[in-house]
Amino acid sequence: xxxxxxxxxxxxxxxxxxxxxxxxxxxxxxxxxxxxxxxxxxxxxxxxxxxxxxxxxxxxxxxxxxxxxxxxxxxxxxxxxxxxxxxxxxxxxxxxxxxxxxxxxxxxxxxxxxxxxxxxxxxxxxxxxxxxxxxxxxxxxxxxxx
Numbered sequence: 723x724x725x726x727x728x729x730x731x732x733x734x735x736x737x738x739x740x741x742x743x744x745x746x747x748x749x750x751x752x753x754x755x756x757x758x759x760x761x762x763x764x765x766x767x768x769x770x771x772x773x774x775x776x777x778x779x780x781x782x783x784x785x786x787x788x789x790x791x792x793x794x795x796x797x798x799x800x801x802x803x804x805x806x807x808x809x810x811x812x813x814x815x816x817x818x819x820x821x822x823x824x825x826x827x828x829x830x831x832x833x834x835x836x837x838x839x840x841x842x843x844x845x846x847x848x849x850x851x852x853x854x855x856x857x858x859x860x861x862x863x864x865x866x867x868x
Contacts, residue, residue, distance in 0.1 A: 725862040732858040733851055741769025742854050746784035749858055754791040771827025779827050781857035782818050786811050792865045810864065817860050822853070
């Protein structure tokens, strides 16, 4: 899939009702031979800033999962791979923060939506759909730039 197709797929999944974290991870699942049911379950509790705690953005945490699939270590003593993957996480985090000013769900919501809009779940279309697209785009670029 192209970057545009990947972003569109992630946003379509989000529009269907999947959490931001699920939508992003599912959009990349095929690339890693990760079945959709497993991807849905793995990412299911990361939406809403980690289980609606409004902490780290769920779309971004799905990106961290994908970076683990792409760059993560499989041996506990492989510190070079582990540290290189951590660097990728910091890079993605920095790019996302540069776009949105923060990576914290609560801060993003406070900037873009009112409490009423959040209570009515209107924030999904006001800002979260864009976050899903931005995360998918950044991740696509990172894993396909080498």
